[in-house]
Amino acid sequence: MKFKALLAKPFASYISAKIRKEMMRAVEDQGAIWQDLIKTGKKTEFGSEHGFNAISTYEEYKQAVPIRDYEQYRPYIDKIKQGKHNVLWKGQPIYLAKTSGTTSGVKYIPISKDSISNHIDTARNALLCYMAETGNTAFADGKLIFLSGSPELERIGDIPTGRLSGIVNHHVPKYLRTNQLPSYETNCIDDWETKLSKIVDETINQDMTLISGIPPWMQMYFDELIARSGKKVGELFKNLSVLVHGGVNFEPYKAKLLDSIGRPMHTVETFPASEGFFAFQDTQTQEGLLLNTNSGIFFEFVPAGEIFSENPTRLSLKDVKVGENYALIVNSNAGMWAYNIGDTVKFVSTNPYRLVVTGRTKHFISAFGEHVIGEEVEHSLMSIAAQENIRIIEFTVAPRVQTDGELPYHEWFVEFENAPADITAFAKKVDDAMRKKNIYYDDLLTGNILQTLKIRPIKKNGFIEYMKSIGRLGGQNKVPRLSNDRKIADGLAPFL
Template sequence: MHTALEDQEMILKGLLKTGKNTIFGKDHQLTAVNSHQEFAAAVPVRDYEQLKPYINQIKEGKQNVLWNGKPIYLAKTSGTTSGVKYIPITKDSIPNHINTARNALLCYMAETGNAAFTTGKMIFLSGSPELERVGGIPTGRLSGIVNHHVPGYLRANQLPSYATNCIEDWETKLDQIVAETINKDMTLISGIPPWMQMYFDRLIEKSGKKVGELFPHFSVMVQGGVNFEPYKAKLFESIGRKVDTIELFPASEGFFAFQDSQEAEGLLLNTNSGIFFEFIPAGEIFQENPRRLSLKDVKVGENYALIINSNAGLWGYNIGDTVKFVSTDPYRIVVTGRIKHFISAFGEHVIGEEVEYALLKTAAETGMHITEFTVAPMIQQHEGKSYHEWFIEFEQVPADLEAFAEKVDRNLREKNVYYDDLIGGNILQTLRIRPVRKNGFIDYMRGIGKLGGQNKVPRLSNDRQIAEGLAGFTE
């Protein structure tokens, strides 16, 4: 924790030592690179599409392309813009995925003294552990790959069964998970919040009991993949009592951070696990030569695009997430959104963190519970002024929806000065809310073939694609 800067320096040296002998290393003359400054000059920032020519060589069976030898797995993930992505996992990078999850649980046990959950049944929800071969390399969802590496001491208590995890159809799988777990002594449940909510809803429907009553020893909820805050109130209401939560920040590209304390804000950055981190000020990400900061240069409270370089062979890789440091001793972050998920149809550049803040603050002030939401611009060329359109699935629609919308608008103006100027200058109308019917988001995701697993609805988008898809699910 206190050696983060030294660890990062050592990791960069180690990456360069191996990387210089690869096809990528020769293309970028890594033998001549001896510092972060030289590295940033030699290796441009790339997204998946720009790295794809190298990935294609790996899929053709070539050795030493991005890293030493061949990857031991390819993690298959669906990108928002790239279709299916194949992310290499190497012998050197697999411990990052396995050990970080373990470290999160160990930190929790050390701080709280609660180790009792290890004696009960635990759900580690994953994609199918069945793997195909691409270029001779075992390939599948990251969670399915990691399932093969669950340590023996946890495997005995792991649910659902292997056969259930292999079910591809999400609803069939969920029903089977409910059947397998409803009469068990569940102590730990992990997954992405929208999945856990669906699981809890089915349990309550089947048993007529709150989840905390059904599982009296359930004490730890592990979650990641999306910001927990918008789901928190409803999840706890479904449980019926307080349980401890552990937040994780994993991706196919690496396990970047985890909650190491129940008291402190933010997630501890994984600074000694095979990843050298770079940070680009979020406002500069689309510039030709943005500043690439190393850990020593970051400041608390600023938004950064997260760039990784890893022993999986990812170099200058833009993962698409923005983060903000809440502490630099130790280095703790919060995830603030996706680079591609913003609204700037009118120059306001509203990001995920801001819409979540505005809605959650209003919900807390009015006692409303939100199930799910997303925001899109509504551009009116001829009739009246344009506005932001919010699609919200409420537990119960507010009696005065207009007053609720005004409060959200006020809270968003407080958070985003550009939006405030556009409303104040009469260029934009105040936002409008379209209530989504119960389970409307679930039905929408089912309709586009993205229900369950790690799929989630973006908080906001700069076009109308999702808005138009959701229009048929409004009240």
Template sequence: MNLKSLLAKPFAQYIHKQIKRNSSHALSDQEAILKQLLKTGRGTIFGKEHRFHEIQDHHGFQQAVPLRDYEAFKPFIEQIKEGKENVLWKGKPIYFAKTSGTTSGVKYIPITKDSIPNHINTARNALLCYMAETGNSAFAGGKMIFLSGSPVLERVGGIPTGRLSGIVNHHVPSYLRSNQLPGYETNCIEDWETKLDKIVDETIHKDMTLISGIPPWMQMYFDRLIEKSGKKVGDLFPNFSVMVQGGVNFEPYRAKLFESIGRKVDSIELFPASEGFFAFQDQQETEGLLLNTNSGIYYEFIPASEIFNENPTRLSLKDVKVGENYALVINSNAGLWGYNIGDTVKFLSTDPYRLIVSGRTKHFISAFGEHVIGEEVEYALLKAAAETGAHITEFTVAPMIEQGQGKSYHEWFVEFEKEPENFQDFIGKTEAYLRNKNVYYDDLIRGNILQTLQVRKVRKNGFIDYMRSVGKLGGQNKVPRLSNDRKLADALSTFIIDG
């Protein structure tokens, strides 16, 4: 064991105890954060417009600050871009995290001097909790992939601007720089496939011990490694022991990723976003992610059934219930107030507060009032796959609305790594599990308004080719699980195979 691994152990134990301590007083921490946010925000343009000096508690905050998405925040962002100070938070942001929005085009999310530790320290804490729990610190002495967008930042309104992962790359601790792959020049490559080939060349002969990224990216990386070396990833990297992933639900990708590795490795799941780092897996054997309750973010939760209401209920952390789906709203020291980030979560426990990411508020199907969400389709597909021997590479679902006498249905586009033993049985089980999960969908089937779902087989690498065709291959880009229109489904029709 090298020096880095030895030194990491006592620090990991210290941080792990601190996090456990914080989780035991999450509610008081949240109250204190709200008070501090309001105190600092009073002097801002936003705070003055919303009379922060009069707010005494969460109820008063709800009355003063309406819910907003990015589109509603744009006027304030534009003021910052024009050079104004103290708009959403004191001073100016130190960065803009640039991200793509489906309705707002490019979004510029502020990151402040006060909020940057949330992004940096939470990723570190996830690894340290893992070390403390498992005793595995040996990976700290090997090579680690922290894939990022280009670290080259442009300036917007005088503020350094780029992808969050590229910004974070500038804050990798100096003691990890010698372990980090790929190199700076490779990370600066914009074309994804060129970049991926360079990453393979740089890493294939190294002692890789930790690999991080979103699951679709990791699978592409593994496929290229296997193609080039003829070996399973676990044989190629005998000391590879930790896989860090986030951005999408891991379960649909789990089987194929581990098959590519060829053996068991530990995995750590994260819940990061440009708006903040919200939760991370703190225990290997416990399902769910620990909510980051003491890191400059005050959370609110909207019951999923009220997401589209004009004035939905806004709950604080003390009011959430296990098993309920909520839209996540944040208020933070980045200057985001009543900000609906677009993700839905479901709590698995409240002591401590552990959750799963259950979907996206904009990713649903409700063409007939069924309001099917991501968690439900993933559950149905994975259960059916497990029972029919299928391995799933990627999938998406859209409504097919038939005109005239034809019956409408949900159309599933699925790329199989391994096809089910009985295709019709697979369809039947998927349908049954979805009906069991969603009573509205079940009613529509029973009422003969919808016919049984149909599954289209997408050819090998069909989703990759589609993402390439629309310029969204690689990086943090993800295929939506559900769409309430036919845009993605129609585009995928050219990638379907018969039989």
């Protein structure tokens, strides 16, 4: 066993044991974090405006601080960008994480001196829990790749600003720097295709032991490696032992990724965002991601169907139930207060608190009141694909309302690796699965308001070409699984 792997063993055991203890006091930790947030928030402009000095209970907090999205936070963010101190949190942020919003354009999310450890330590803890459980520490001595955005940062006023993955890149521990690929220069390349080619140049002959990134861009990396070498990824990298992934649901990509590797592989799922690192897979044996309940974030949960209501129900951790779909609301030591991050989650366990990400609050179809969510379309398509031995590369769904006299329907744009012999019969099975998952959708078909869904096959690499055409190829960009309008559907027309 080499030096880093040897040192990792006791540290992994220590951190894993610490996390196991925190699992048992999650509700108490959340209460303590809320108290600390309010105490610091009293000294800010936001706290003054919302009467933090008079708040002593969570119920009072809910009355004083409404749920907001980025557009409603923009005036505060603008003040921070102009150099004002003590706006949302004490002092100024140490970074602004720049992210592309689906409705707000570019968003700037503050990261404070207090909150940066949430991003760094949680990524570390996910790997340490994996090490402690599996005993696999050997990968720490090989080469590690993090498919990320550029680490080059610009400045807005005095605040360094860039993509979250680029910001985090500056905080990779020194003991891992010698293991990390690609090079800083390659990581700074903006054009994804040029960058990917250079990444392959730098890694194809290395002893890669861990690969991390969002699944669609990991697959592009694998495809390029296979095209260059004529070998499976697992044959190229004989000591590759773990994939770390996040950003999108892994299931639609899992089969093809593992086929590209050519052998079974441990995976570790994470749930990071610019607003915080919310959860991570702490075990290989249980479903779901462990909620990060002791890391500077106080979580609230709103029943998903109420998120756009004027006075939605707001629950703290102690009141959530297994199987319910919730919009995730965060209050953090970066100064985000009752902030709607746009993700929906469902708890699979409350002892400990483990959840799965089910979709986006703004990514749904409800053109006729059906409110279809990402989890439902993913399950319906992937379950039938698995039964039929069909491989799916990528897909998205949109409503077709204008139909020249026929009943409207949901239109599914699917890129197949191997298309079904009978696309109509395949679509019927997917439709039946959807009807079982969503009773409102079933009612609309029963009542002859909708007709069954239709699948439009997309040509090979069509989704990649589409993302390239809109300037969003690579990095952390991904295709929404579904939308309530035709913008993406119409953009895909040239790639049918």
